Amino acid sequence: MLRIAICDDVIEQTLMLQKYIREYYENNGAEYQLSLYTSGEELLADVEKMDIIFLDIGMPGLDGIETGRIIRSKNSSCRIIMETVMVERMREAFFFEAFRFIVKPIEREEVEEALNACMRKVLGSGSVELFYNRIAHEVHQSEIQYVVTYDSYCEYKVKNKTLRSEASLRELEGKLDKRLFFRIHRKYIVNMAQVQSYRNGIIHMKDIELPVARRKKKEFEQAYMEFDLKYR
DSSP states (O other), rough: OEEEEEEEEEEHHHHHHHHHHHHHHHHHOOOEEEEEEOOOOOOOTTTGGOEEEESSSSSSSSOHHHHHHHHHOOOOSSEEEEEOOOGGGGHHHHHOOOOEEEEEEHHHHHHHHHHHHHHOOOOOOOOEEEETTTTTEEGGGGEEEEEESSSSOOOEEEETTTEEEEEHHHHHHHHTTTTEEOOOSSEEEGGGOOOOOOEEEEEEEOOEEEEEEGHHHHHHHHHHHHHHHHHO
């Protein structure tokens, strides 16, 4: 599930932006969770789990520029979309790699363009239902390190836990983000963002080394190079 935040102290602008975001994702059939915040201090408590943040520059207390700097130190991958009437302050947002700018009053077309651009970049934004100790959990795809496939089930390495799914291999490959996951072997599917290094047909991950099948080697190297260029 995609996690989105709006941080703006002006309620009218927040409600309008909320409406545009909801309509965009409902029209595109995407899973999302939208959270609203009225201050930078409030947002920072949850920022590590966010994928996209709409952030107002002009807020009392911790303003959007300072909040953006802190966000970037805590969450390097989220897309920060700045909203402002203070065009002269946009340059400051380049220092923490703001992804897009929206000028107030907010227009639907600008919001949709920003979200389209985000969706081309945000990897593993969907979720899969997995089981741990027979209890179902919705797991963000980006959190999956690798998958081990068996005849009738799959095991997913997620952080320090091994979760399980009874979904077939065909179902699994249909759900996983193809930009992020690659089948390196008849048994293994890896999250390329979790690969620490690759050499001589061996993938090095946090706690394991996995072999790339010889017939998959050239295809994987091409996919991994494209991933590195586009999404790192």
